[in-house]
Amino acid sequence: MRMIFATLFACFSLEVSVSAAPDKKLSAPKESVQFILDSNRILLDVVFTTPDGHERSALAWFNMGMSTPVLTKLLYRELGVDRGAPLRLAIGERRLEARAEKVIDGDGGVGVPTFAHLFAPRRVEAMLPAQMLTDYVVRIDYGRRRLALNAPGGKRPEGLPVPILLNRDTGIVAVEAEVDSDSRALAIDAGSGYSWMRGDVARDLLTRRPDWRRVHGAVGAANANMVDFAFEKEGDVLRIPSVRIGDLQFRQVGFLGTAPVLGSFAEGLFGDLFWDNWRKAAPAPVIGWLGGNALRDYELTIDYPNRMSYWRRQRAPDPTELNQPPITLVRQGDRYLIGGVAQTRTKPQALLDIEIGDELLAIDGVAARGASKDDVFAALHGAPGERKRLTLDRRGARVEADVAVESFE
Structure with a gap:
């Protein structure tokens, strides 16, 4: 239940004061930085600075729906935030800073997202709010998977x-x-x-x-x-x-x-x-x-x-993005369970071989346990009417279900 409410309220915003590091003047960076798109969420490779001046790289989730930085407990201690050290980090050449009392210790809990639930098997160790970037002109290039932080007052952006x-x-x-x-x-x-x-x-x-x-x-x-x-x-x-x-x-x-x-x-x-x-x-x-x-x-x-x-x-919308068998999944650790059967206005498909609570083991032979959400979605995706062979675990017994892809265009 704690994890459920953590995810539910992951977008609650808490007030925080962050700023560009005072010794760094806003200027044009040499280049943008690459990002990863994970289930349509942006992950950045961020360089954190430890109290002794060493660099510590970690994957961080760029979240425009929250305003408070969140660190795993381990990273929180490594960076000395538990001892009052400010949070110092760099995205490319841009250096940002937040006071220790404005940083949340540990992912998970009411109002705090659980990184493993959202991103495993990728190891994400921080959540960076858009509030840290409000001195800048932020360009998110989804097509090229690049993010840039530019100083205001430059050339007008395209679009x-x-x-x-x-x-x-x-x-x-x-x-x-x-x-x-x-x-x-x-x-x-x-x-x-x-x-x-x-x-x-x-x-x-x-x-x-x-x-x-x-x-x-x-x-x-x-x-x-x-x-x-x-x-x-x-x-x-x-x-x-x-x-x-x-x-x-x-x-x-x-x-x-x-x-x-x-x-x-x-x-x-x-x-x-x-x-x-x-x-x-x-x-x-x-x-x-x-x-x-x-x-x-x-x-x-x-x-x-x-x-x-x-x-x-940059591209036309994909109207087929949701086309898959009509199942809603629940993730528990590295397992994917059947959480529900989705219903359209058309006559529902007979899913007699699927039960709520079944674990999804494989899709057409592609293992689901331990896989990323994107890999599971890709395996389920198909053309309307295409059959997907789902291998399920039902209370210790293996069950095979042959289920058709439905159109949600």
Whole structure:
């Protein structure tokens, strides 16, 4: 349960004061740095400085939905943060710093993501919030997998300009968007693998627009958190035909409309606990955020000092991204379990050989236990109607299930 709530509230934002190191003047770096895209989340190779001046490299998750740096307990001690040393790090040539009291010790817990659950088998040891970068113009080149931190005042970035709203204390940015002819605020969160939306807003949209494509239960990239909790297993994945921000238009963009964290009855009494708390750190009353599934088609530049974003399209959206057998997965350690069966409006497929709680051992002979989420998604992905042979463990007995890929285009 502790891990579940850690993941649920991983995007809660806590106030933190960070800045560029005072002895480093903002100037143009020689080049951008490479990043890894893991389940549509950005991982950076960051160089940390120990109290004795040595360098310590580690993979860090760049998260635009949180404002407080998080370190594993081991890294926290190695860097002397437990003894009051400031957090010092470099991304390429850029040097950043945060005071010790503003750094969280240990991944996992309420409000803190669990790195192993999200990224294993990769070893991720830190989470870096966008708040650390708000002195810069941040360019995220998804096509080339490169990130650059530039000083403000240089050449105007390429792409369509869209003004942003910024909470300077937390670093979270949002844009005014037109969703189904209504003006709404959406956060921009490259730290999330998929776009999310308040469940009550999503349910209202689906009621108003019964023709929109939807599926009950997360599949594919929308299932990126893989926790054994209703918000994802019983959420609604919907495709919104048009989301416009400024002169930029997203077509058929996918969102996960989250299910109530504590159930519908509790939501009726107390409101949506997740969203009502998370959006306190946003610069406006947002209804959700644009995550990696929407952002990865662009080169995205965030000019924090001038409150402006720039969007340059690099590729067309992939409408087949969610096509797989209609199963929602739950991750426990290095194992993948069947957490639910997703349902579309079409006649549901008979899944008599699959039970909730079965462990997924292999997909067409490709081992699932210990594999990365991206590898599991790739093995499940296919053309509509294609058959996938799932090898399952059911209470110690091996079961084979032949299941068809469904279209969620």
